Each structure stands twice: as C-alpha cells, then as structure tokens.
Amino acid sequence: MTLPTPQAIAELKAALPDAFTEDTNDMAPWLTEWRGRWTGHTPILLQPRTTAEVQKAVEICARHGVAIVTQGGGTGLVGGQIPFGEVLLSTRKLREVRDVTPLDDAMTVEAGVTLLEAQEIAKANNRFFPLSLAAEGSATIGGVISTNAGGTQVLRYGMMRDLVLGVEAVMPDGQIFNGLKRLRKDNTGYDLKQLLIGAEGTLGVITAATLKLYPIMRSRCVAFVGLESAAASIELLARAKDETGGGVEAFEMMKRLGMELVLKNIPDTREPLETTPPWYVLIEITNGTVGGAEAQMERLLEVAFEEGLITDASIAQSDAQRAQFWRLREEHSAGLKPEGGGWKHDVSVPISRISDFIDEATAAVEAFHPGCRVSCFGHVGDGNLHYDIIPGIGEDIPAFIARWKEGSQVVHDVVAKYNGSISAEHGLGRLKTEEVKRYKSPLEIQTMSAIRKAIDPQRIMNPAVLF
C-alpha cells in the first residue's frame, strides 16, 4: 500500500481547491467509527460534489498509485470506512436527485443522498423505497450499496443488492462506468454492477445509482407475539408467508433476556404482552387492499393460538402502539450497552436450522465461558441473528471483553457447521476480513483476489479490506 505522497496531495488540492480539508478538527468526526472501535488518520479529506470531481481525485491517486478509502455516511459497523493513512474520499456531498420516474418505479440519486431522504423522495412521488435501518438518517445511498446493507424489510424486498437497477462509478483507473440504466431486463454480458455492490469500496467509487421503487401498501398491521421456543417461531413464519402470499414485511425474533435488558435500561418502555414468554416475535404484514393486512394477521394469530403454536399476542391498535412495539425491537442493541457490552455477532444460517443453531451455539459458548449470558434477536425471517454474548452478572467486564475474539470463533465455528455466514449484513471491513479466511475456501479467496487484481491492479481502493 502506498500512502499519499506530498506531490499527490499537492495535486489533489490543486484539482479540488474548494473540496478538501486538512484541518484535524474538521476531519475528526469522520475518523472515528461511531461505536468508538477504530480511530484512524489521514493527511487529507476530499469532499467532491460531482462525479467529475471524484474522477479528478481518483485519476490523481491512480497516477501516483496512492491508496484511497471511500466513505459514505460513516455508519458502517465493521470499520471499512476508516482510513489509516489513506486518502479519505467522502461521497456525502454528491447530493443531486437526478431523476424520479414513477412509471418506471425508478429514481436516480447521487451517492450522498441519505437513505431517509431516498425514502422521502419516493414517498413524495407516491412510491415506496423499502430499505430501512437504524442509521438511515446518516447512512448514504453510496454507503448502503457498497456494503449491500440489509435492515428490517429484507424479508419482503431483499437486500440493497435487490433494490439497485444501475450504478455509476469511478473505476480505479479514473474511468467512469455509466451503468445507470432504468431497465428491469438486460442480458448483455456480465452484470458489472453486481461486483460493485457489496465490494466495500474495493473496486471503485459509486457516485450515483438508479433504485427500484414499489407501490405504497394500503394496509399495514403489526403484532407482538409470545412463544415457548425459537422452533415455534420458524413454524409461525412459514404459516405467515403462506397466509399472506408473501406479504410478511418483517418477522423479528427476540429472546426474553434481551427484552428484560430493554425494559431495565431504556426509559419509557413497557412489557408488550401480559405474559412474559421465553421468546417473542414482532410481525409486520402489509397488503395492497385496505383492511387486508389486519384480516390476514387476525386469521394467522387465531389459528396459531388455537393450535398452541403461540402463547400470547397483541395487535397494535394505533400508529403509536406500532411505534412502541418497534421500539422494543430497535432498542435491543442499546439495551445491552449498560451491561458492559458483549461479544457481538451478525450471523446467518438457513432459517430451518435457526433453533438448532441457537441450541448448539449456546451450549458451545457456555462451555467456553461458563456463566455468560446469551442474548439473541434479529431478522429471523432472513435467517439473520444478532447473536450477542454478555458477561454473567457481577463478572469482570474488561476480562470478558478480552476474550471476544476467541469467543467469536466458538460462535463462528458453529455458524460454519450450519453452512451459515459470519457476516450476514454488516460486511467484512477491518473487523472480519482476517476472520473470514478461516471459513472461505482457497478457491473463493483466489477468485476474489484475481477479480480485484483485474479491476484494480495497483490495489489503491480500500487496500486493507477484503482479499
């Protein structure tokens, strides 16, 4: 990796005279990962406002062989956006909404538009843009594409990969790839955008994207459900999909321990049900017909209750109650924090194996570290669990945290046994690039390296990340 030379920096400043800063105070907010896990450094932060400016920057870096880290909203959870000496290129100031064509169910926005703004632009055009995640007010379109972000609506609408019709990117040699098609079908060779999506900034700088839009649903119903086991939730999920013809928009599982920590540590929260079951599910159904979601939810829960598949349920009766239910799920990470943190995992396994996975992983971590406690929640409709291990009550927290890496390998080994993924939706970044090598085949690593070398032979794009 070649760090920026004085000559390269001088050329960058001359080429982008009002789109850079070297001021350490200005740069500071963009150099620390928001959970505080990494604090990096860079000689220069570039903040181009147009694709042409991005191109100039990349051309100069390419000519000098100098490394670049591209950053969007800076909300990534695996440190892929933090430079350690590389030029930091932010795409936050690429802000144009290039077009919205409701008849195509498509809109083209630049990389720095936030996810929340994208949702709002869609809504203003009587359409729905589905990707939704906690950091949506800061996360940018460029960032969520580069990391193939997930979130809470994946079950029905897919990951970010599934929501991209086309991308524009500056490639590692400074050429512009104009792939901003509004087409649903285009079989003319390899689908290059698929490589850029989820590449974590290693194959080019995404500067704009054409996104898929969807109709606005006319009914929406949210319920909180209590169950005796994780296995019951999987059976309930299958029934919910069947009952709604694929209209389940979210299906989020939570274990009682996580709920207890939310109720204990987060103000203004209260029990969602009259009982305190060992497992919960939050279900959201949407439907194209007024009243349709409510009718489907009622049928689903009535039969499930009669057959003993669920033990308790409450259907949100107002927008406020819907928000309260969702808050209980969304505060699960925050609810853990006051306990001193823990070993966190973003894993996926086949849906049918979730219950077995939880049992086996829990036995394994309890054997590895007796007394630890397992919290476990997540997008179970996608097989994606945030599987977190926290210290026993009264345990020495720094000593516990010090075993994170080893403890994670215990969890990840069980994930691998179930043919799962050790990074379901967060990506690899600086956190997991090394770890994943334990599980990927040499062929996969070689093939990815060969593709990268073909596209970025100097390896100037986010060189510390991926293979």
Next chain:
Amino acid sequence: MTLPTPQAIAELKAALPDAFTEDTNDMAPWLTEWRGRWTGHTPILLQPRTTAEVQKAVEICARHGVAIVTQGGGTGLVGGQIPFGEVLLSTRKLREVRDVTPLDDAMTVEAGVTLLEAQEIAKANNRFFPLSLAAEGSATIGGVISTNAGGTQVLRYGMMRDLVLGVEAVMPDGQIFNGLKRLRKDNTGYDLKQLLIGAEGTLGVITAATLKLYPIMRSRCVAFVGLESAAASIELLARAKDETGGGVEAFEMMKRLGMELVLKNIPDTREPLETTPPWYVLIEITNGTVGGAEAQMERLLEVAFEEGLITDASIAQSDAQRAQFWRLREEHSAGLKPEGGGWKHDVSVPISRISDFIDEATAAVEAFHPGCRVSCFGHVGDGNLHYDIIPGIGEDIPAFIARWKEGSQVVHDVVAKYNGSISAEHGLGRLKTEEVKRYKSPLEIQTMSAIRKAIDPQRIMNPAVLF
C-alpha cells in the same frame, strides 16, 4: 481457440468411459439450434452424470487448453449452446434433487433438472417456483441460470438471477466452487455467483443450484383488455401495481397485427374481446387471500373503463378460459411464422418510454423498408418487447430476410437512444456478441474481458461468446 486434440479426446474417453458419444446420429439433435439458425459440429459429446465427472472433463480440457461449449436443454435463442469444433459438454444428465427445505423456501437441484420439473418439485412441497417460459419442458436449471432467463413472471418475481440463492460450478481450471448456500443474507466479499449467472457458460460449468421458493397464491385472476394506445397500457400498469400492492404477476401487451396473425394462422383460437382494439393487454393478478385477486381486478378494470383508459375487457371465468387467453399471447411467435418470418428483436427500454420507443422505432423501420409491418408484443411490465418486423403482403421473403442485419441495426439504434438493451432476456450468444459492441462502452468491454481473463486465462469456456 484450441480445438480438441486426439490426445485430449482419448483422455476424455478414458476418464468418462460411459458418458460420451462420438456417434453423429446421437449428437445431431444437440448440434442444431431449434429454430434451425445454427448447425454446429463437435468431435465429442460428453454427458456427465455427476459433478465429479464434470470436474474430470474440465480438468482434462484445461490441461490441454481445449475449448468447451456447455449446453443445457438446448433451447437458447442466440446460439450460445452450439459448438463449432469445441468439446460439447451437456449437463442434462445431472439429474439429482439434492434437497428441498420448505421452511427455508429453498431447494437444491442439479443442473439437468428441467424448469418444468423444478416447478413440479416446488408444488409437491406446497411451494411455488416462479420462472416460467415457453420452453420450460426442455430448458434446464443450468441453462436458465447461465442465460439469466426471463419469461412471463418477471414482473413480480424477477429474472432467474433473482431466484438463485447459491450455485455449485466447476471453474475453468477444474476446481469446484461450492456456493450452495441456503442463505438470504451473506455479506462476505464479492458475490461470485452473480458472475456465473448470465455468463453464458464463459466462466465455468454450473452443476447445481439452490433456488428460492415462494408461497402458493390463494387466488389468481386473468383478464384480457382492449386499449386505444400503447401509452394507455403503461398508465394501466401503474394503476394495477398500485391497486394490488405489487400483486401483478404478468402484464403482457399485444398489438392488433400480432393478434390477427394468431387468429389467422393458429387453429382453435378466437377473438378474446367483442371489439377489435388496436392494442391488447393480458393481466394476471395473484393474491394471498381467497377471492382477493378477483376483487382487485374488478376494481382496477371498473375504474379504468369509467375513465376511458380501456375500451373493453373480459375476465376469465374458468381455468379453461384463462388457458385460452394465455394461448393467444403464447402463440404470437408461432402466429408470425407462416408469414415467412421476420426480423426479430428482444429489446428492453424504460417502461415510461415504451410508447415513444414504439413510435420512433416504427417510423425508423418504415423509412428504412417501406411497406414492412410491425408486430410488437411482450412483457411490457418489465419494459421488454419482442419487436418483430415482417414483410409487406406479397413481398419477396428471402429478399426481406436478407436485410435483417441492417434492419436490426435501425431498431437497435433507437433502443440505444432510449438507453435500452438489445438483449433483454435471451443473452448475446453467437447472435449478438458482435452487434452489442456497437452499444457497449470500451470500459465495459475491457472490464468484462479482464474479469474473464482472471477467471479463465486460457479462454477455454465458450470462447466464441461474449468478450
């Protein structure tokens, strides 16, 4: 390109003693494209029955640097499956259904399972596999993945790319890529399967795939509609999506000329409507609730009729009538044939531009070849038109066909102006690999070539196809 040497052929025969043929009669059916456009030749047809046998074959070819054409069901429309001297490797005999896990909405089948069989396996497990196309009785899973096939259900469920969770493939050096994950989420580096999907056999031999399954819909409603213009159909499509919350499964447009040729040339067909409008649409709505599709269709058509957006409509009242309606659409290609054939195109443009595209392309071809007639039908819900030009009545047919290439360029130039695709769902194959170079940027061609070289440095995989 290196053609098979006697030494390579001898090794292939020794390695696969009961899985090859050199008999010209046995090979003949697999050497002629089914429309008769290409007849190729090969010294040997390999018909392995296991991934291990495919691996042996590829290893030997790789060692000798000998070229391979991989073939599935042989139903491709662009000649990508026809060898001209290369080893012909058929994956039709890879027939195992490896697993079906309804709770995962997933099944893993080998490459030689046909599309129709895949649909039936899903159905037997109370699930739906959506990809559907005319050749589904012969087309294989390996083939439809390699060509990223489309068909009639793309509007709701996407192309084949969208239906693949994982693939197993033998790479050009003979290594096996085991990517058969049943995961919905896996962000651990470049998504290699995306490269193999739609690569037309140029990056490896797909031997098995894990496919997505969907719930079976509880109601289904099909209507035939008459309209005054193509533009009206686009407006109707937007309303149908809105009314159903994305529950439109098919939205197929037809021009009166194509309907006339079906009625004239195909036995046992009759007018679908009492009137004879200039444009038709076949709409299929599905819904998770019993009676839901019918209710949505009625509301949609009632309002559209009142507002003058449609001029006539008929809702199928039985399975038989539904089949009759679909037959009118499906026989459109066959209806053209007795007229002597024509210049055929499989193009896509943004949905919002379809009407303008048709006007401009029609004016251009009429200027290029006065008296020609334009038929035009297709998956308009995806922006995909089968835009066919047939000779004027009484015109000399061979002379007309001789102008195909030039005539197609007239059409394709208009497609390019609308930022469309000259191959929406059929791929490039031998038919369009050269033609598409007129429209792709040098960067795209270079990048695809570089990726191919990284994965298949000897260029032994379907060397005549793609870049």
